[in-house]
Amino acid sequence: MESEQNKPHQRRKRYKGTHPRRYEEKYKELAPEQYPETVAKVIKKGSTPVGMHLSIMVNEIISFLEIKPGQIGLDATLGYGGHTEAMLGCLEKKGHLYALDADPLELAKTKKRLQNLGYDEDILTTINTNFETIDEVAKDAGKFDFILADLGVSSMQIDNPERGFSYKKEGPLDLRLNPLKGTSAAQRLQELDEDELTGMLLENADEPYAELIAKKVMLEIRKGTKIDTTTKLAEIIAAALARIKVPDKEEAIKKSCQRTFQALRIDVNSEYEVLHNFLEKLPHVLAPGGRVAILTFHSGEDRLVKKSFKKYKKEGLYRDVADEVIRPSKEECLQNGRARSTKMRWAIRD
Ligand SMILES: C[S@@+](CC[C@H](N)C(=O)[O-])C[C@H]1O[C@@H](n2cnc3c(N)ncnc32)[C@H](O)[C@@H]1O
Structure with missing residues (x-):
């Protein structure tokens, strides 16, 4: 009989964790042809399966x-x-x-x-x-x-954090329809001054807190803060609105994040x-x-x-x-x- 000591050493399998981490591994819906029941369930619940787009009208x-x-x-x-x-x-x-x-x-x-x-x-x-x-x-x-x-x-574009379209998911602050061409939103923020950013937020998204947000963004840039991820920008917007007096501040911050991202997307893609x-x-x-x-x-x-x-x-x-x-x-x-x-x-x- 082989003693424990003489057994050939076997490397333990690497622990991958219970949850796949990468966006592509996370959702079965990303391969809709392979998982039609999952896709049907998600649509029935009123959501859009990841990796798909429900066509409108x-x-x-x-x-x-x-x-x-x-x-x-x-x-x-x-x-x-x-x-x-x-x-x-x-x-x-x-x-x-x-x-x-x-x-x-x-x-x-x-x-x-x-x-x-x-x-x-x-x-x-x-x-x-x-x-x-x-x-x-x-x-x-x-x-x-x-x-x-x-x-x-x-x-698909909104749900993929790598594209940077959503403030809810950590990803590069990009927002370009064609990520191989032009200027990303992170670069754009570096090019603008406070007045231009205020104007962009007002013109492209009717942002009511345009001045507060632009002021805070520019302050952070001057301090050397890198605003190169979606969540970093969302954090700065939340900090800019920290003192506003409204009944539901969380909701107000969410809306301002949505509008700021919309304004940047319109600008970056010259929509x-x-x-x-x-x-x-x-x-x-x-x-x-x-x-x-x-x-x-x-x-x-x-x-x-x-x-x-x-x-x-x-x-x-x-x-x-x-x-x-x-x-x-x-x-x-x-x-x-x-x-x-x-x-x-x-x-x-x-
Ligand atoms: C709302 S989706 C279209 C969904 C599509 N009708 C469907 O049924 O799946 C808009 C698409 O238009 C593309 N798009 C937006 N602006 C564009 C432009 N100026 N030129 C070409 N494509 C554009 C986006 O990249 C995106 O894929």
Whole structure:
């Protein structure tokens, strides 16, 4: 018999901990094809499964766009591809859909997902570009019979701490749609002065405590504090609002964090400028009778869309435009909290 002493030494397996630490290991929903029951349970509870995006107002959009087999369409904001999938369904394998996204990381994943569903390059062309280049896209594609733009960011981007979109999760303070290009939010804070930051918070998010927050951020930068993570910025916002007198301070701080992150995201991605450029080019890339639907998520975006649709209707480029915004149903908002702030506007090319 082998004595204890003579047993060959075996290294003990490394303890990984009971909870996987990395975001990618944490959620079964990140592989939705492998865990359909988990995904269904999460959706039923009214949450968005991690790694997925629940598309908003799909029925209203499909009903308005009146897509016919053989048409040429554009999804300006591919995201998870839920709307793209619904539009492809209407084409019945005839015609072509172009789909754009500024985010090269999520675009690659969605392209693969749609390919696995049988949508290859015969019917779908995905392009990693900003939608302000629609005129360039139309040079190859020709004019579009239908266009959709579902603005903002996807749940995948918000939920991935590495992208820095959420103040709730520790991650680099980045907030770029394309993390391979441009300036991160952390770098942007270094470039701004107090007045500029105050202006940005007011203009991009109507932040009521803009001055207090900008003052504190600049004080910390002067002291040499590195504001390069999401949670560090959230901490500084909380400290800036430490003395405000409101009934629910915790809620006020949460709202200010949300608005500050929104303001930074708009700035870092030049969201108003690119939306303006897109809206200016839009009537010129639509075929006669072509239809466009746009989903917006805050008043700044909606104002731009409303103004542009009105202006081009007056000039005779649009035959008709939405007089009022269309909102998602109560049921949809219950099912998907992220739908609550959505407004849809539409226009039809003359
Ligand atoms: C709300 S999500 C779209 C979700 C999509 N409709 C779906 O059903 O999954 C918005 C997407 O648009 C992209 N995006 C935002 N602004 C953009 C721009 N200016 N140009 C191109 N893509 C943009 C984001 O990267 C994100 O993936």
